[in-house]
Amino acid sequence: MTTAEIKQTPATSTRLNFAKAAPKAFRAVIGLDAAAREGLDPTLVELVQIRASHVNHCAYCLHMHTSDARKAGESEERMHMVAVWKEARHFFTEKEQAALALTDAVTLIAGAGLPDDVYARASAHFDDRELAQLLALILTINTWNRIALATGKTAGEDERVS
Numbered sequence: 117m118t119t120a121e122i123k124q125t126p127a128t129s130t131r132l133n134f135a136k137a138a139p140k141a142f143r144a145v146i147g148l149d150a151a152a153r154e155g156l157d158p159t160l161v162e163l164v165q166i167r168a169s170h171v172n173h174c175a176y177c178l179h180m181h182t183s184d185a186r187k188a189g190e191s192e193e194r195m196h197m198v199a200v201w202k203e204a205r206h207f208f209t210e211k212e213q214a215a216l217a218l219t220d221a222v223t224l225i226a227g228a229g230l231p232d233d234v235y236a237r238a239s240a241h242f243d244d245r246e247l248a249q250l251l252a253l254i255l256t257i258n259t260w261n262r263i264a265l266a267t268g269k270t271a272g273e274d275e276r277v278s
Contacts, residue, residue: 160250165184168219176269177261211241222258
């Protein structure tokens with residue numbers, strides 16, 4: 117196969133099965149994921165996961181979380197607007213906007229850190245426990261995005277047990 121042919125061939129397999137190769141690390145991320153969700157609105161959880169997956173260009177996680185959001189009753193319209201939430205604020209509550217802004221800032225933290233105004237906005241809508249849970253959720257989805265991207269996961273191939 118030529119280099120051009122290889123680039124045009126869709127990914128058909130994962131580079132590495134992370135769960136099998138590092139089961140303790142995989143279970144630890146699953147544990148963090150479950151703990152991070154506790155007490156947070158399930159709709160907000162999916163919006164945050166969709167947004168971080170957009171920012172990180174993680175098609176695998178984006179497909180998974182839009183599917184989960186759809187099953188949970190989220191509208192197609194709002195799911196489409198998450199990518200452009202700043203320009204479509206009227207689709208989201210003030211609390212959701214604060215969470216999405218925090219998601220953007222934490223996901224892109226190397227660029228500008230976590231600006232004080234973004235943190236203040238989030239802390240105005242979430243108490244300390246909720247804010248810590250939200251931060252844990254954002255950290256977790258960023259970890260999942262990086263695992264999926266680094267191991268070559270293919271969108272639409274969700275092997276979770278239902």
